[in-house]
Amino acid sequence: NAGVTQTPKFQVLKTGQSMTLQCAQDMNHNSMYWYRQDPGMGLRLIYYSASEGTTDKGEVPNGYNVSRLNKREFSLRLESAAPSQTSVYFCASTTGDSNYGYTFGSGTRLTVV
Amino acid sequence: QKEVEQDPGPLSVPEGAIVSLNCTYSNSAFQYFMWYRQYSRKGPELLMYTYSSGNKEDGRFTAQVDKSSKYISLFIRDSQPSDSATYLCAMIISGYSTLTFGKGTMLLVSP
Numbered sequence A: 001n002a003g004v005t006q007t008p009k010f011q012v013l014k015t016g017q018s019m020t021l022q023c024a025q026d027m028n029h030n031s032m033y034w035y036r037q038d039p040g041m042g043l044r045l046i047y048y049s050a051s052e053g054t055t056d057k058g059e060v061p062n063g064y065n066v067s068r069l070n071k072r073e074f075s076l077r078l079e080s081a082a083p084s085q086t087s088v089y090f091c092a093s094t095t096g097d098s099n100y101g102y103t104f105g106s107g108t109r110l111t112v113v
Numbered sequence B: 001q002k003e004v005e006q007d008p009g010p011l012s013v014p015e016g017a018i019v020s021l022n023c024t025y026s027n028s029a030f031q032y033f034m035w036y037r038q039y040s041r042k043g044p045e046l047l048m049y050t051y052s053s054g055n056k057e058d059g060r061f062t063a064q065v066d067k068s069s070k071y072i073s074l075f076i077r078d079s080q081p082s083d084s085a086t087y088l089c090a091m092i093i094s095g096y097s098t099l100t101f102g103k104g105t106m107l108l109v110s111p
Helices: none
Strands: A004-007 A010-013 A019-025 A031-038 A042-049 A064-068 A074-078 A087-094 A108-112 B011-014 B019-025 B030-038 B045-051 B054-058 B061-066 B071-076 B085-093 B105-110
Touching (some): A019 A031, A019 A108, A042 A064, A042 A074, A074 A087, B019 B085, B019 B105, B045 B061, B071 B085
Parallel strands (some): A010 A108, B011 B105
Antiparallel strands (some): A004 A019, A031 A042, A031 A087, B019 B071, B030 B085, B061 B071, B085 B105
16 A cells, blocks of 8 residues: 655756656545645645646746646656755645545655755 | 744653644634644654544544634643654645645654
8 A cells, every 4th residue: 555656755956957756646536736845934835736637836836847647646847956946845645525634755855956 | 924823843842741732823714624743754644633623532642623713732642752753733624625734843752
């Protein structure tokens, strides 16, 4: 029972490089989310997908793009990485009913130098 | 003013103490309230979930919601060193897709 799987776990990028963070869930959840977590800032929502085929901006979407590839997978792309995007990124999923909590992945630690 | 306020701590207590963690919120439309526990270098995990006002107990943990005061609490009885983690409160409006999180309180339980 894997839950939410994120890859890679660690990544170092040079400024200007691009990369895609992968997220997959095996719980048949409808909604998926991407957060970043920085010291003193808490969890901040980047993008979310309330259901397959839809995506919406969160609190801090600039510099990111997302793709809901299918019901299981939701990827986050950094087109031109900047040092300000150094963070821990978490993917989460839920059934889509507001009375259910999220299940989080274990995170991707990204450093942009 | 942020929608959800939570003292970042750290809160340091000796093993066996009763711990009280709290959040205040400003939006009276919030209906579902949750507590997440996050160990260092791990993702948050759902610990407790409550709907509306009242108390909910699960083992050593009690979640309390006071909607009239816009205040939620998590109590930990007989705290253990393994309870050392960051605790995040979260809440959501019925029908909405996204949770609103507090910034988290770091708890340190010393043996």
